[in-house]
Amino acid sequence: MPLFRNGRFEDDDWQIPAGDAPLPASGKVAVPKARFLAEREALRGRNAPVGVLLTAGDTLDDIVPDLPRLGLVVISFPKYADGRPYSLARLLRDRHGYVGELRASGDVLRDQVALMLRAGFDALDVTHAGTVAALREKRIVAVRHHYQPASAEASETRPDPRPWRRVSAALS
Amino acid sequence: MAKRPKTFHPVVATANDLPTGAVVFRHPDGDWSGDIAAAEIATTPEQADALLAHAQADQGPGNRIVDLALIEVVREGAFVRPTALRELIRTSGPTIALPADGRPAGH
Amino acid sequence: MYRYDEFDRTFVQERVAEFRDQVARRLSGELTEDQFKPLRLMNGVYLQLHAYMLRIAIPYGTLSSRQLRLLASIARDHDKGYGHFTTRQNLQFNWIALKDVPDILDKLAGVEMHAIQTSGNCIRNVTADHFAGAAADEAADPRPYAEILRQWSSLHPEFTFLPRKFKLAVIGAPNDRAAIQTHDIGLQVKRDETGSLGFAVYVGGGQGRTPMVARKLRDFLPEADLLAYCEAVLRVYNLEGRRDNKYKARIKILVHETGEAAFTEAVDAEFAALKGKALTLPADEVDRIGAYFASPAFASLPAQSDLYERAVKTDPAFARFASRNVHPHKIPGYGIVTISLKPTGQPPGDATATQMEAVADLAAHYGFDEIRVSHEQNLVLPHVRLDDIPAVFEALRAAGLATPNAGLVTDIISCPGLDYCSLATARSIPIAERLSERFADLDRQHAIGELKIKISGCINACGHHHVGHIGILGLERKGEEFYQITLGGSGDQICTIGEIVGRGFSSGEIVDAVETVIDTYLGLRTSPQETFLAAYRRVGEAPFREALYAAAG
Numbered sequence: 030m031p032l033f034r035n036g037r038f039e040d041d042d043w044q045i046p047a048g049d050a051p052l053p054a055s056g057k058v059a060v061p062k063a064r065f066l067a068e069r070e071a072l073r074g075r076n077a078p079v080g081v082l083l084t085a086g087d088t089l090d091d092i093v094p095d096l097p098r099l100g101l102v103v104i105s106f107p108k109y110a111d112g113r114p115y116s117l118a119r120l121l122r123d124r125h126g127y128v129g130e131l132r133a134s135g136d137v138l139r140d141q142v143a144l145m146l147r148a149g150f151d152a153l154d155v156t157h158a159g160t161v162a163a164l165r166e167k168r169i170v171a172v173r174h175h176y177q178p179a180s181a182e183a184s185e186t187r188p189d190p191r192p193w194r195r196v197s198a199a200l201s
Numbered sequence: 202m203a204k205r206p207k208t209f210h211p212v213v214a215t216a217n218d219l220p221t222g223a224v225v226f227r228h229p230d231g232d233w234s235g236d237i238a239a240a241e242i243a244t245t246p247e248q249a250d251a252l253l254a255h256a257q258a259d260q261g262p263g264n265r266i267v268d269l270a271l272i273e274v275v276r277e278g279a280f281v282r283p284t285a286l287r288e289l290i291r292t293s294g295p296t297i298a299l300p301a302d303g304r305p306a307g308h
Numbered sequence: 309m310y311r312y313d314e315f316d317r318t319f320v321q322e323r324v325a326e327f328r329d330q331v332a333r334r335l336s337g338e339l340t341e342d343q344f345k346p347l348r349l350m351n352g353v354y355l356q357l358h359a360y361m362l363r364i365a366i367p368y369g370t371l372s373s374r375q376l377r378l379l380a381s382i383a384r385d386h387d388k389g390y391g392h393f394t395t396r397q398n399l400q401f402n403w404i405a406l407k408d409v410p411d412i413l414d415k416l417a418g419v420e421m422h423a424i425q426t427s428g429n430c431i432r433n434v435t436a437d438h439f440a441g442a443a444a445d446e447a448a449d450p451r452p453y454a455e456i457l458r459q460w461s462s463l464h465p466e467f468t469f470l471p472r473k474f475k476l477a478v479i480g481a482p483n484d485r486a487a488i489q490t491h492d493i494g495l496q497v498k499r500d501e502t503g504s505l506g507f508a509v510y511v512g513g514g515q516g517r518t519p520m521v522a523r524k525l526r527d528f529l530p531e532a533d534l535l536a537y538c539e540a541v542l543r544v545y546n547l548e549g550r551r552d553n554k555y556k557a558r559i560k561i562l563v564h565e566t567g568e569a570a571f572t573e574a575v576d577a578e579f580a581a582l583k584g585k586a587l588t589l590p591a592d593e594v595d596r597i598g599a600y601f602a603s604p605a606f607a608s609l610p611a612q613s614d615l616y617e618r619a620v621k622t623d624p625a626f627a628r629f630a631s632r633n634v635h636p637h638k639i640p641g642y643g644i645v646t647i648s649l650k651p652t653g654q655p656p657g658d659a660t661a662t663q664m665e666a667v668a669d670l671a672a673h674y675g676f677d678e679i680r681v682s683h684e685q686n687l688v689l690p691h692v693r694l695d696d697i698p699a700v701f702e703a704l705r706a707a708g709l710a711t712p713n714a715g716l717v718t719d720i721i722s723c724p725g726l727d728y729c730s731l732a733t734a735r736s737i738p739i740a741e742r743l744s745e746r747f748a749d750l751d752r753q754h755a756i757g758e759l760k761i762k763i764s765g766c767i768n769a770c771g772h773h774h775v776g777h778i779g780i781l782g783l784e785r786k787g788e789e790f791y792q793i794t795l796g797g798s799g800d801q802i803c804t805i806g807e808i809v810g811r812g813f814s815s816g817e818i819v820d821a822v823e824t825v826i827d828t829y830l831g832l833r834t835s836p837q838e839t840f841l842a843a844y845r846r847v848g849e850a851p852f853r854e855a856l857y858a859a860a861g
C-alpha cells in the first residue's frame with residue numbers, strides 16, 4: 030500500500046504479518062493490539078523496533094507502559110466518518126507523549142488528510158486511488174489557518190499573539 | 202429490504218438533477234427532465250426492474266442525477282400523478298403560497 | 309459585534325476554496341454522493357425535496373445591516389426572493405443550485421459570513437440569548453463566550469466526525485431565552501459569591517425521538533476553564549458515544565446509558581488532564597474578544613419617553629405592539645423591539661428580500677446597526693430609543709412586519725415540514741398558517757396571553773414540539789398525515805418535556821383540537837394572569853384530555 034510519510038510517498042519499512050502468521054526473524058514488525066499483549070515478552074526480546082495496530086474503538090490503557098518503546102502505532106479508520114481515531118491520536122501525542130510514527134490506515138481520503146495531520150498522525154496508508162493521485166500531484170486544497178491548538182505543534186506556526194491561532198504548512 | 206407489494210402499481214423513475222437539485226423524471230429515450238407526463242411508466246415488475254437498472258446506470262459521472270427512486274403513479278387522462286403525498290409535493294412544489302418578494306406579506 | 313481580521317478572512321477564504329474544490333470533484337463525478345454527502349452537510353448544503361438547501365451560519369444570531377442586505381441579495385439572485393430563519397438562529401435558502409454554492413459562499417465571505425458547520429456530525433453554530441447585551445436581567449453578556457466557542461470549534465480537527473451533531477447554546481441571564489437545557493452543552497454565564505465569572509454547565513439535553521432535559525454537570529465552572537472543559541466533554545463523547553445506531557448517537561443517550569455519575573467522572577478525569585494547559589482562557593484574550601461586544605454609545609435618556617407613552621395612549625395598534633413586541637432594555641430610554649416573522653397565514657420564519665432590506669434600514673437608522681435572529685424565528689432590534697419606536701412601528705407596518713404577537717398563540721415555531729424537507733413525515737407550515745388564521749383576532753390572542761405553539765413535521769423535532777406549551781408533531785399513517793398533541797412542554801429555565809395527551813388528529817381536525825385545548829384553558833384559568841403553562845402545571849393533562857376525547861368516547 031502506498032505510504033505517505035514526511036510529505037512524500039516512501040517505501041514501507043515495517044512488516045505487518047497477516048493474522049497469526051509467524052513473525053519474521055528480523056526487521057521492524059507491527060502486530061494487532063491483542064497479539065501484542067499476548068506476545069509482549071517475546072516482542073520485547075527482538076532487537077528491532079516493534080509497533081502496534083489499533084482500530085477505532087480500541088482503548089490505550091493497556092499499552093501506555095509500552096509506548097516509550099514502540100516505533101509505530103497504526104490506527105485504522107473503519108470508515109472515514111468514524112472520528113474516534115482522531116481522539117486516540119491526540120491522546121497518544123499529548124497525553125502519553127508518544128513520539129514514534131503514528132500512521133492512519135483504512136478509509137483515508139484526501140478531504141480528511143489535513144485533519145489527520147493536525148491530530149498527530151505523521152504517516153498515511155493510502156489505498157484510495159484518487160487520494161494517492163492528489164497527494165502525489167499536490168492537488169489537495171485544505172484550510173491552513175486554524176483556531177485551536179492541536180497535536181501538530183512542532184510543524185505549525187503562530188501567526189500572531191493570539192493564544193490559539195495556528196498555521197500549518199501547505200499540503201501542496 | 203421492503204417486500205414487493207402484492208399488487209403492482211405503475212412506477213416512474215425520479216431523482217434530483219445533480220448540479221441544480223431540480224426534480225427530474227426519466228423519459229423513455231433516457232433523457233431526464235422535470236416533466237412527469239413525459240416519464241417512462243413501467244407497468245409490470247419486469248419493466249420496473251429494467252427502468253431501475255437503466256436509471257441506476259445514469260447515476261454515473263456523465264449523467265448527473267442523485268437520490269434516485271422509483272415512485273408509484275396513477276395516470277389520469279393526460280396527467281400522471283404520484284400516489285404518495287411526499288412525491289406529489291416533490292413533483293408539483295410546496296402546497297403553500299411562497300412568500301412573494303416585492304409586496305409586503307400579510308396585508 | 310465581532311469583526312474579522314486578516315486571519316479570520318483567510319480562514320473563511322480557504323474554506324470556500326476547499327469547498328469549491330469538493331463541489332467541482334462531485335460535479336465531475338470524482339466524488340460519489342456517499343463520499344460527498346458528509347462534506348456538503350458540513351458546509352450547510354442539504355438536498356431537500358425540490359432543490360438544494362443552503363443553511364448559512366448566523367453566529368449567536370447576530371447580524372449587521374450590511375450582512376442582512378447581502379442575504380437579501382442572495383435571496384433575489386440565487387433563490388426565489390425569500391429566506392427562512394431557523395430555530396438555531398440561522399438562515400436557510402430553499403432553492404439553491406449546488407453549482408452556485410461556491411460563488412454564494414464567496415459573496416458571504418465578503419461580509420464576514422459562511423456556512424461552516426451548519427449541519428453534519430460536528431459542533432454546530434453556537435447559539436445565544438437573542439437579547440444578549442440588551443436585556444435588563446443579564447448578569448453578563450454571553451456573546452464573547454459564544455464567539456470564543458465558535459472559534460475553538462471551527463474545523464476542530466478532533467471533533468469533525470462525531471457520532472452525531474453537537475449543539476451549544478450560551479445565555480447570560482437567569483431567564484433562559486435560548487433553551488440551553490435542550491442542547492448538548494448549555495452554558496449560563498454567571499457570577500459566584502466573589503463576583504468572578506464562570507458558567508453553570510448543562511450537558512446532554514436534546515429533542516428528537518428521545519427528548520431529554522440536560523443534566524447540570526457543574527454549577528460554577530471558572531471562566532478560564534471553558535474550553536478545556538468543553539474539550540473534555542467532547543473527547544469523552546467522541547470516544548464513547550454510540551456509533552451503531554444514529555438514533556442513539558447523541559450525547560444525551562451516552563449520559564443516560566452511562567449514568568450521570570459515571571459520565572461526570574469520565575469528563576472530570578479528562579478535564580483534570582486538560583485543565584491549566586494550552587486551552588486555558590487568558591484574561592486578556594477574553595477582554596480582547598469582549599471588546600468587540602462593547603455596548604454601543606447609548607445616550608443618556610430619561611427612563612420614560614413622552615413620545616412613546618403618547619403613542620401607547622393614542623394608537624391602540626401601537627399599544628398592542630408595545631405590550632408584546634417591546635421588551636425592557638438595560639439602559640433607560642431604550643427598548644428591545646421584536647419583529648415578528650409570523651404574520652397571519654404566512655410560513656413562520658420566512659422573510660422576503662424586501663423585508664430583510666427594510667429591517668436592515670431600520671437597524672442602520674435606529675438600532676446601532678444590529679439585528680438579532682431569535683430561536684423563535686423572529687428578528688430583533690436590540691437597541692432602539694423608546695422615542696424612535698413609534699416610527700419603527702410605522703416602518704414595520706409598511707413592510708408587513710408589525711404583527712403584535714410576540715409570545716402569543718400565533719407566534720408559532722414551525723419546521724419547514726413536508727413542503728420542503730426530505731426527512732419530514734407530514735406538513736407543518738399549513739398547520740401553522742391555519743392556526744394563525746383561526747386565532748387571527750388580536751383581541752382574542754391578547755386575551756389568551758402567553759402561549760407557545762411549536763410544530764414539527766417529523767420525529768426529529770426541528771420545530772421543538774417537545775418544549776411547546778402546546779406541541780404538535782406531524783406523522784404519517786397509511787399515506788395520511790396525522791398530528792399528535794403534547795402539552796406542558798417548556799424550553800425556558802424550568803425546562804420540561806411535554807406530555808403526549810392522546811391519539812393523534814387528522815389534518816382536518818388538528819386546528820379544532822388546538823382550539824379545544826385553548827378554550828379549556830380559558831375556562832379553567834384562575835385569572836387572566838395565569839398563563840397556559842402555569843394552568844397546565846396546576847391542573848395536569850386530565851381536563852384537556854377530557855375535552856379533546858370525551859366526545860369520541
